[in-house]
Amino acid sequence: MGRIRVITRLVAxxxxxxxxEAVLMLIxxxxxxxxxxxxxxxxxxxxxxxAQTRAATRGPDVVANVFPTGPGTGKGPTESNGVSARQLAAxxxxxxxxxxxxxxxxxxxxxxxxxxxxxxATAEVEGRDAAAASLDQPKLTQGSWVHPGEVxxxxxxxxALGIGAGDRMTLNGRxxxxxxVAVTAAFVPYPNVCFTGCIIKANETTTxxxxxxxxxxxxxxLATTGGPLTxxxxxxxxxxxxxxxxxxANTTPSASAPFLTGWQDISQQxxxxxxNEELVMMVASWLLCLLAVASxxxxxxxxxADQIRRVGLLKAVGATPALVAAVFLAEYxxxxxxxxxxxxxxxxxxxxxxxxxxxxxxxIAGAPPMSLSTVIVVxxxxxxxxxxxxxxxxxxxxxxxxxxxxxxxxxxxxRHGWLVAISARLPVPLLLALRLAGRRPRRxxxxxxxxxxxxxxxxxxLIVHAHDDRRFGAASPLADPRIVxxxxxxxxxxxxxxxxxxxxxxxxxxxxxxxxxxxxxxARALGATPGQVSAGLSGAQVLPALIGAxxxxxxxxxxxxxxxxxxxxxxxxxxxxxxxxxxxGTVVVVAALTAVPARIGARRSVAVVLQTD
Amino acid sequence: xxxxxxxxxxxxxxxTGSTAILRARELRKNYGKDDGLVxxxxxxxxxVAPGETVAVMxxxxxxxxxxxxxxxxxxxxxxxxxxxxxxxxDQLGERSLAAMRRDxxxxxxxxxxxxxxxxxxxNVELPAxxxxxxxxxxxxxxxxxxxxxxxxxxxxxxxxxxSGGQRQRVAIARALANEPLVxxxxxxTGNLDxxxxxxxxxxxxxxxxxxxxxxxxxxxxxxxxxxxxMISMRDGAFVEETRLTGGTTGHLxxxxxxxx
Numbered sequence: 001m002g003r004i005r006v007i008t009r010l011v012a013x014x015x016x017x018x019x020x021e022a023v024l025m026l027i028x029x030x031x032x033x034x035x036x037x038x039x040x041x042x043x044x045x046x047x048x049x050x051a052q053t054r055a056a057t058r059g060p061d062v063v064a065n066v067f068p069t070g071p072g073t074g075k076g077p078t079e080s081n082g083v084s085a086r087q088l089a090a091x092x093x094x095x096x097x098x099x100x101x102x103x104x105x106x107x108x109x110x111x112x113x114x115x116x117x118x119x120x121a122t123a124e125v126e127g128r129d130a131a132a133a134s135l136d137q138p139k140l141t142q143g144s145w146v147h148p149g150e151v152x153x154x155x156x157x158x159x160a161l162g163i164g165a166g167d168r169m170t171l172n173g174r175x176x177x178x179x180x181v182a183v184t185a186a187f188v189p190y191p192n193v194c195f196t197g198c199i200i201k202a203n204e205t206t207t208x209x210x211x212x213x214x215x216x217x218x219x220x221x222l223a224t225t226g227g228p229l230t231x232x233x234x235x236x237x238x239x240x241x242x243x244x245x246x247x248x249a250n251t252t253p254s255a256s257a258p259f260l261t262g263w264q265d266i267s268q269q270x271x272x273x274x275x276n277e278e279l280v281m282m283v284a285s286w287l288l289c290l291l292a293v294a295s296x297x298x299x300x301x302x303x304x305a306d307q308i309r310r311v312g313l314l315k316a317v318g319a320t321p322a323l324v325a326a327v328f329l330a331e332y333x334x335x336x337x338x339x340x341x342x343x344x345x346x347x348x349x350x351x352x353x354x355x356x357x358x359x360x361x362x363x364i365a366g367a368p369p370m371s372l373s374t375v376i377v378v379x380x381x382x383x384x385x386x387x388x389x390x391x392x393x394x395x396x397x398x399x400x401x402x403x404x405x406x407x408x409x410x411x412x413x414x415r416h417g418w419l420v421a422i423s424a425r426l427p428v429p430l431l432l433a434l435r436l437a438g439r440r441p442r443r444x445x446x447x448x449x450x451x452x453x454x455x456x457x458x459x460x461x462l463i464v465h466a467h468d469d470r471r472f473g474a475a476s477p478l479a480d481p482r483i484v485x486x487x488x489x490x491x492x493x494x495x496x497x498x499x500x501x502x503x504x505x506x507x508x509x510x511x512x513x514x515x516x517x518x519x520x521x522x523a524r525a526l527g528a529t530p531g532q533v534s535a536g537l538s539g540a541q542v543l544p545a546l547i548g549a550x551x552x553x554x555x556x557x558x559x560x561x562x563x564x565x566x567x568x569x570x571x572x573x574x575x576x577x578x579x580x581x582x583x584x585g586t587v588v589v590v591a592a593l594t595a596v597p598a599r600i601g602a603r604r605s606v607a608v609v610l611q612t613d
Numbered sequence: 614x615x616x617x618x619x620x621x622x623x624x625x626x627x628x629t630g631s632t633a634i635l636r637a638r639e640l641r642k643n644y645g646k647d648d649g650l651v652x653x654x655x656x657x658x659x660x661v662a663p664g665e666t667v668a669v670m671x672x673x674x675x676x677x678x679x680x681x682x683x684x685x686x687x688x689x690x691x692x693x694x695x696x697x698x699x700x701x702x703d704q705l706g707e708r709s710l711a712a713m714r715r716d717x718x719x720x721x722x723x724x725x726x727x728x729x730x731x732x733x734x735x736n737v738e739l740p741a742x743x744x745x746x747x748x749x750x751x752x753x754x755x756x757x758x759x760x761x762x763x764x765x766x767x768x769x770x771x772x773x774x775x776s777g778g779q780r781q782r783v784a785i786a787r788a789l790a791n792e793p794l795v796x797x798x799x800x801x802t803g804n805l806d807x808x809x810x811x812x813x814x815x816x817x818x819x820x821x822x823x824x825x826x827x828x829x830x831x832x833x834x835x836x837x838x839x840x841x842x843m844i845s846m847r848d849g850a851f852v853e854e855t856r857l858t859g860g861t862t863g864h865l866x867x868x869x870x871x872x873x
Contacts, residue, residue, distance in 0.1 A: 424735075
């Protein structure tokens with residue numbers, strides 16, 4: 001009990017004495033905990049919005065459709081009804097298939113050129129009855145259901161177009177009033193409507209099609225040579241859980257045969273909107289955790305170096321090496337636990353902003369649930385960050401001999417003969433920078449690592465941007481909700497990453513300034529100007545930053561490669577000047593960030609430093 | 614060291630009409646204010662002639678080290694004037710002060726203040742590198758200085774592998790790297806045993822013979838006995854000045870009882 005009391009007392013006193021550093025450490029670990037919490041909360045919530053939409057719209061278990069296979073598919077002139085009677089018969093016989101307990105449709109579907117608010121887009125137009133269907137009745141979120149001369153627009157498509165109930169639009173040049181806005185579980189929301197199959201009218205628009213409901217008669221009348229009529233049938237099964245198996249069993253490898261899609265596939269495609277965010281948040285949280293390790297390691301090493309005499313005093317009054325290590329470890333583990341708790345709360349508060357599933361789904365109300373496993377994982381990661389960063393300095397402090405510790409003797413710096421020889425041939429600021437950097441190679445490695453992690457994240461974001469620009473084209477008049485949401489998440493992630501890296505750069509520079517105060521003072525006593533010393537201290541950070549930035553470029557490609565590999569897509573290389581700007585910008589930012597602490601360090605009184613050391 | 618003498622020959626009389634290489638007038642340095650005011654240096658007047666060795670003595674805390682820091686431009690005076698080689702230095706900016714320390718002054722500290730990660734020769738060549746000398750020229754000069762102080766065989770040793778006396782001799786060689794006008798030594802033997810003290814005293818004596826201007830702050834009478842002039846300091850002010858004949862190393866060793 002006595003030891004625990006001593007440890008508690010020492011930890012409490014030290015935390016109170018160094019509040020600024022404690023707060024900095026809290027913020028660092030909290031940033032990582034928050035993103036980790038968000039990543040974990042997002043994981044698993046992807047299916048919930050679809051389930052709610054499915055329940056609210058009496059969503060089908062299987063959606064079946066047929067497409068025209070004749071000249072109507074664009075290979076030549078054809079009649080407006082592109083689906084043959086035999087195809088339609090094959091589709092309608094599915095409602096008698098074993099295991100089917102109900103159906104709605106078949107509904108006529110065609111494709112039309114839509115114009116609204118000056119924007120041109122392609123619409124997949126489904127003809128529906130004015131009466132409510134027993135299966136797949138889209139849930140209105142605005143206005144009323146379709147009547148002749150009116151349309152209802154799928155919600156995410158309406159959001160992208162910027163239209164709502166009461167507005168007007170044209171389909172193939174015919175004017176319609178927007179009666180309402182609705183969601184459905186039978187189609188994947190804009191811009192993924194084509195998941196269940198569609199015919200895009202080439203060369204007329206650069207956008208992905210969105211879903212519009214009209215009356216059956218209107219759908220028939222809108223069908224044209226370029227947009228032939230097809231049919232969609234909704235099926236209800238006795239065993240909804242076997243929908244995928246039913247779809248597979250009833251789909252034949254023929255272009256004219258009905259194509260069936262189970263609700264599980266639609267649900268999974270729906271979840272992609274949030275799934276990309278989830279992936280980004282998970283990657284972001286791990287990158288931030290790595291940065292947090294670097295930050296905390298620098299903080300702890302700096303504090304331990306500053307507390308050598310305290311270690312000596314503790315040992316002189318009988319503290320064992322284990323007790324000394326325990327004091328250091330306990331202090332940082334307590335901070336890590338507090339930071340984890342704060343991160344969990346912050347993550348829980350922010351999560352609803354990111355987990356709202358998009359306009360195409362009804363979504364879940366309020367904050368998503370936080371599981372016990374999330375709490376445990378976040379707490380463990382925060383503790384691991386603190387433990388990994390603290391272990392080496394704590395053990396080193398514990399092993400410090402009592403007499404040198406009482407004399408407050410700093411750990412002797414490393415010597416690298418080759419570095420000294422090379423630096424002798426360089427201008428004074430570079431000479432000082434190389435020699436200062438060479439004194440503490442571990443700190444330089446942390447600096448390189450920190451910048452490399454940050455630049456990897458930034459390059460990954462640039463690659464994603466370049467990929468999306470190329471995929472969807474800058475000319476697209478409609479905003480892709482997936483890209484908009486992903487960009488928001490990536491912006492938050494980039495800001496967090498850059499902020500933490502900036503804190504790291506400042507911490508590392510300050511640690512170097514403190515560590516090099518005597519050698520800086522000696523250099524000044526021997527004739528180095530404050531500007532040269534300041535440039536040297538700053539340069540000692542800029543050189544690792546340059547290496548880190550260069551390493552971050554392949555790091556970013558590696559990161560995206562790993563993510564894209566799991567997503568099964570290819571990597572788009574951003575323009576070279578983007579990457580060059582990142583490297584140059586990193587070096588400039590690090591130079592600017594380190595200039596202030598370096599300048600403060602270089603202007604300390606030489607006489608005072610040399611007399612006190 | 615002959616080069617030092619060469620540089621001093623033909624030195625012009627300063628603007629103040631003095632031939633002193635180093636001159637201070639009404640020099641003051643205060644710390645704190647009101648009730649906490651400490652007059653570390655209180656109205657000191659000093660003139661050091663070229664090639665002269667001046668010893669400043671006094672008890673701990675009398676302001677000796679502060680005076681040395683003021684003369685060398687490591688601290689700025691509260692009031693008064695400092696002139697080095699006819700140029701007023703107390704009003705110089707940081708860059709000019711740094712240039713003055715680089716080219717005009719060599720410091721020797723009680724705690725040596727050698728950089729632990731550098732070898733003896735690398736420590737000695739550092740001031741020349743900071744002054745913009747070529748790497749080869751700086752190394753040649755450093756090796757030459759180490760030979761003169763008898764430590765050529767320790768050139769590649771790091772400070773931790775050297776004895777206290779050897780470290781201080783390396784520090785003195787470093788102070789001479791840029792052929793300074795004045796060497797300012799702050800308790801140079803304060804951390805040394807008797808034998809090492811004798812080594813350093815011999816080195817200072819050879820410097821004096823070579824015409825190097827020296828200002829040594831000490832509370833050790835044996836060191837002061839090597840000087841041309843001994844100034845006693847108390848409470849920040851000079852209280853007594855004694856002109857000495859200046860001792861040879863042998864004379865000094867006999868005086869100090871260290872040659873046996």
